[in-house]
Amino acid sequence: MTKIVILGGSFAGLTAAFDLKRKLKDEVDITVISKSKNFVFIPSLIWVPFGWRKPEDISFDLKPVLENKGIKFVHAEATKIIPDKNLVETTSGNYEYDFLVIATGPDLHFSEVEGLGPNGGYTTSICTIDHALHAGEKWDEFVKNPGPIVIGATQKASCFGAAYEYVFNIEYAARKAGIRDKVSITFVTSEPFLGNFGLGGVGKSQKMTEYFFKKVGIRGITNVAIEKITPNEIYLSNGEVLPYKYAMIIPPFLGVKAIRDSGLGNEAGFIPVDDTYKHVNYDNIYAAGVAVAVKYPEPTQIPIGVPKTGYMSEVMARVAVDNIISKVLGKNHAKKLAFADIAPLCVMDAGNMGVFFMASRNFKPRKYHILFPGPWSHWMKVWFEKYYIWKMRNGYTQLP
Ligand SMILES: Cc1cc2nc3c(=O)[nH]c(=O)nc-3n(C[C@H](O)[C@H](O)[C@H](O)COP(=O)(O)OP(=O)(O)OC[C@H]3O[C@@H](n4cnc5c(N)ncnc54)[C@H](O)[C@@H]3O)c2cc1C
Incomplete structure (x- = not known):
């Protein structure tokens, strides 16, 4: 059975775990290792300081949700990855893998x-x-x-x-x-x-x-x-x-310490990947979400980074999953989607109003872009929060 270890239990890590398990069933033994024992719907943290959301409204325990789908869960921090041994060291023991998905998000610098x-x-x-x-x-x-x-x-x-x-x-x-x-x-x-x-x-x-x-x-x-x-x-x-x-x-943001300590990342600790979200140097290591290295496409007076939103994180995870499945099943197909070509989709809240935007690709030139401000955007984000938490709690990552 193919052993897949996923580091991180959030937007990218959970998407990868549920999709891989649903598609490969008993062909894979999947373990999610996460420093946090909860999934947190981070986009709603903007409302917590004003008492409009409580932590329990926007989070759930990962263990029962993953185990219910036949996915193992380890509440631990990965401390080092040793790619030549296909091994992850954690605060709760070592884990071997055939494929590794790194979805560890950021360290806050x-x-x-x-x-x-x-x-x-x-x-x-x-x-x-x-x-x-x-x-x-x-x-x-x-x-x-x-x-x-x-x-x-x-x-x-x-x-x-x-x-x-x-x-x-x-x-x-x-x-x-x-x-x-x-x-x-x-x-x-x-x-x-x-x-x-x-x-x-x-x-x-x-x-x-x-x-x-x-x-x-x-x-x-x-x-x-x-x-x-x-x-x-x-x-x-x-x-x-x-x-x-x-x-x-x-x-x-920086890549997390485990990545920085393992020499797998760039100077900021983010993982360099190709358009299949595979590590540029390792055939069995994939990355998705904030952990991935992306450069702002043009020089700026003050250095800035590129956002890797929840939606983009999921898209990256899905591409990585397709490519891992292809390898597990011995098929010879590579799905590619450059970060620049991901079509962003976002609702930005502004209290009692907001803005919905989507575009044909992350970076210019773009074929189309749509930007809709209005109070309904606020309610769209509220609805999306409830939908997304329900979706993840039930492992329904086949849904949009
Ligand atoms: C305040 C705020 C508001 C936002 N609003 C929006 C929004 O409205 N829409 C949107 O699309 N995006 C939004 N984002 C961005 C969104 O939260 C991120 O895109 C998303 O969380 C990235 O998911 P991820 O899985 O890559 O990483 P994360 O969500 O950061 O998760 C990382 C996971 O890795 C685990 N982990 C970390 N280090 C280790 C380790 N060493 N070993 C094991 N596990 C580890 C963590 O416990 C966690 O489970 C917002 C972000 C912030 C901060």
Whole structure:
């Protein structure tokens, strides 16, 4: 029986696990190894600080869900991969594999900027449940004693969409809390222009973002790096110093330590893959999701990364799965889909409204792009959250 080990139990890892098991049934022995024992619907973390979601609303236990499908689950952290021995070392023993799927997501690189982040720094984050809960405690304190808010994303960040969603949600939350007139809101980003999203913009996303910022009174500062953060001020590379009482800044992402320690990644620890999502140097190692190395296609004044969204993570996992199946069954077909050619699909929430966008491919040139703002986008994200958690809880990854 072919042994497949999957590192990570989130968007990419679960998609790979369920799809492989459904398609290969008893031909494969699949083990998912995950540092976290839960699946968390990360896109809803933007609502946790305001009490609009509780952790239990947006997460579930991986073990019963996977075991119900005949997939083994190990709650452990992979610490090293030894590709020449087809072996993964973890905090709970060693695991051999015939095929390995790396879907370990990011390490959050707060040390890029002095004073950044909730652990030892001064800014909040919404990248994990613990961070979002901490951001909520800070929000509750802030509401009692409001002042300037700074939201944004650092140099080398990639997850810009989350920062945009959060700035609109915090603006909405400030209105709901009756403190909007006591609060200034500034959005700071390394993107070359507002609405770039790390994808070079989508359709009229720049104009649209500028319009909505103006409409709700958010000041945008683009093309800047953050040099340092003190308890009350944020120092920017353009010489500006922004005072703040509440700040949420998305950090740069790195590949996880296990990858960096195994020499399988690029300088940032992301896995270099070909268009089949196979490691460029190893025939039996695949990667999907945030773990994959992708470069922004053109030079920017301030270095920025490329977002690998939940949807893109799933698409990558599906391509990897097709290619693993082909090898397991001894077929000679390779499914290829370059990251640039993935058609992005996203709903960005803005409190009581939002934007839906899709495009023919991640990077320009594109044949089409669609960008629909409106309150229904908010409800679409709410519906999608419920649908997606149901889908993953039941292993129905054959559904869209
Ligand atoms: C605040 C926020 C909002 C977002 N909103 C959206 C959105 O609206 N729409 C959208 O499409 N995307 C959104 N994203 C992006 C989306 O969350 C990611 O694309 C998605 O989580 C990537 O999935 P992944 O499986 O690659 O990695 P992750 O979801 O990061 O999961 C990584 C998995 O690997 C495990 N792991 C990590 N290290 C190890 C290790 N050493 N050993 C074993 N297991 C390990 C983790 O426990 C986890 O199970 C958002 C991201 C953030 C932070």
